[in-house]
Amino acid sequence: MKRKFLIPAFTVLLGGAMALRSDDKLFEMAKNIEIFVQAYKEVSGLYVDEINPTRAMRVGIEAMLKELDPYTVFYPEDMIEEYFTLNVGSYNGVGATFEKHQDKHIVTEVFEGSPADLAGIKPGDEVQKINGVDVRSRKPEEFGRLLKGQKGSKVQLSVLKFGEKKAQDLSLTRSDIKVNHVPHYGMVKGDVGYVQLTSFMNAQSGREIKKAITELKEKGMKSLILDLRGNPGGLLQLAVEINNLFLPKGLPVVEMRGRAADQNHKFQTTAPAWDEDMPLVVLIDSKSASASEIVSGTLQDYDRAVIIGQRTFGKGLVQITRDLPYNTQVKITTAKYYIPSGRCVQAIDYGHRNPDGSFPKLPDSLRTAFKTKAGRTVYDGAGIDPDIVTGKSEQSDYVKALVDQKLIFDYATIYYHTHKDSKPEEGFYLSDTEFKNFEAWLAKQKFTYESPEQKAIKALQKESLDLQKMKSSIEQLNKIAESNVQQLFQKNATEIRNLLELEILGRYHYQKAMKFVAFERDKDIQEALKVFASPDRYKALLKK
Structure with a gap:
């Protein structure tokens, strides 16, 4: 009865928008929402099987957002815990990550001191049941919903330990799991310090890094390696804080520019630097993204650090989160960010699609040149290019x-x-x-x-009109391609x-x-040590 009442009422409400001009965007929006609601009403009432309204609407929302970019995401009520895990750096749970592999839910990581760790769960173990429910045939999202719960609540797991034949029943108490995003810092060699930052998700990370570098300085550190390899980013404000450790007060760090005026913001350093002069190297790779690119790019723009590694991912987009009814949320891309030289690192054009449905990358030939404070040339449109390139930018x-x-x-x-x-x-x-x-x-x-050569041979076989004549040649090509694959391990x-x-x-x-x-x-670290060992080279890298 509720469903039959709400849909017509909503349709009547939208009907009032019909008075708007046909070229008005509000009219277009109201018109299409009315069409959508009416279509759902007809399908819901006439389809041969029962329609699940929650699932149908979720699919509709997700399909709409999929047309935009991968970072504009809807979080239904049952995924709010996942949102807090990804965006706050803490959550209530058992302290382990899981992945479905070959129809098994396998433990891939365990956090030290967590309920899962205390229960003896290790990577490679398989979870077969949660609170008596067999999860082996369940999808990962269903598995996650069964696993999550309130802090202090109990969860019963049936775990097949690696190498054993019979599962064990374990009782775990869910707790507040805090993820440490500064898992390691120490001295690498002589007076060179090292700090690893794996994410910008935790608001405490700024204090953790300051604590780490302060301790290292007390131990005699004269140069610092900041490792942002594999760091996917996170909180923009945290990127500003970390830049402020090495840059003086009052310097612009990043600017947000969006379609709506209220999404335009400028951020600058607000406190005296922890150290403006200590030689600094930042390590990056193809998985360093977002806030990692703000830190490395800003330090490069001010010629404050030598950047070593591979070109970064190229995510120059900013998201905000909005609350929706019934404890749901939506994260929306609202702006692009620009670092002090004026460049935006965004590499993928989500506004257009290739004929195959994929999104195009900006080719190097179309990248625009900008200048650092010292006059060095840097480019936009494809992430941060390191000052010293080491090795391949991506895995083979x-x-x-x-x-x-x-x-x-x-x-x-x-x-x-x-x-x-x-x-x-x-x-x-x-x-x-x-x-x-x-x-x-x-x-x-x-x-x-399957190597590219083997794929090409298969394509050749499909296209060949006379396979019999080419049989000997194709067999020879296959042998060569197979031999090349066998050599890839050593390569x-x-x-x-x-x-x-x-x-x-x-x-x-x-x-x-x-x-x-x-x-x-x-x-990368060995290259950093070489740079620190030659002060003249360090200074030369930061000059025009």
């Missing part, structure tokens, strides 16, 4: 396939369970023998990878080894894994 497709198919993850789990009593310490190296063991293990797994061995070592360290040292990495093989 081969390595991505290893990561996506959880093969590096799985072997790290095996390694942990067979080396529980030999906890790796600082400067951890995976021995050549163990790395060969991984290669041998990998050869026995169902690893699927990418350094990258694979580094990922495997970091995954293994995470099993023992949680989010502090970077503390135990062998920095001697980290090309």
Whole structure:
């Protein structure tokens, strides 16, 4: 009865908008909402099966937002916990992350000291039931809803530990989980300090970084490496605070420009700098985005730091969150941000689509040149370009396939369970023998990878009119392509080894894994040390 009452009433309300001019945007909006409501009314009343109104409306909203950009997102009531996790850096839960892999809900990370950690849950374990409900056939979002709950409430998990045949029943008490976004800081070599910042989501991160660098300075730090690699960004205000640690009071940091006048804002440093002169290197890569690009780009624009690594992601968009009825929310892209030189780092044009439906990137040939304070040339439209480029900007497709198919993850789990009593310490190296063991293990797994050459040969076979005549040639090409694929492991061995070592360290040292990495093989950190070792080179990099 409620549904039949509300829809006509809403339709009548919208009908009043018909008096508006046909070229008026309000008229267009009212007209199309009326069409949508009437269409839903007809489908709901006449469709052969019962229509779930919540699901139907959610799909409609999500489809509408999908036409805009990936950052404009609707959060229904059952996803509000996820919103707080992503945007506040804390949530109520068990302190573990999960991923559905091969129809199993696998633990991928456990936070140190969390309920999951105290219960003995480890990465690689499988959760089969939550409060008696079998979740093996459930979608990830359903799994998440069953797992979340109020702080202090109990949740019963049936967990199949790695290597065991029978699941264990565990009782966990949900608690407030705070994610530490400054998991490691310390001295790298001599008087060079290092601070890792993994996200700008936590409002406490500014204080955590200041605490870390203050402690390092008391230990004799004379130069600092700020590691923003893999940092996806977060709170814009936090980016301003971190820039303020190294820039004097009153300097512009970032400007927001939106379609609506109330979305235009300018942000500047508001306090004296923690240190304006200490030599500084910022590490970035292709996964450094948003607030990471504000920090690295602003420090580059003021010639305050040498930027080392690979070109950043290129996200120059700003979102705000608006409350909607019934405890729902929508996050909306409202503006682009511009750093002091005047450039915007946004790399993808979400206003237009390619014929295949994808969004185009701005080609390098169309990037506009800007100047830093010292007159160095920098460019807009594709992220932040480092002053010193090291290595590849992205993982190879081969390595991505290893990561996506959880093969590096799985072997790290095996390694942990067979080396529980030999906890790796600082400067951890995976021995050549163990790395060969991984290669041998990998050869026995169902690893699927198709190289560009193999894809091209398949396409050739489809297009060929006379396959019989070409059979011998295609077989020869396939042998060559297969041989090339077999060589990809050795070709990418350094990258694979580094990922495997970091995954293994995470099993023992949680989010502090970077503390135990062998920095001697980290090309970005080694380049930073070379820069600090030559003050003249450091100064020259920051001059026109």
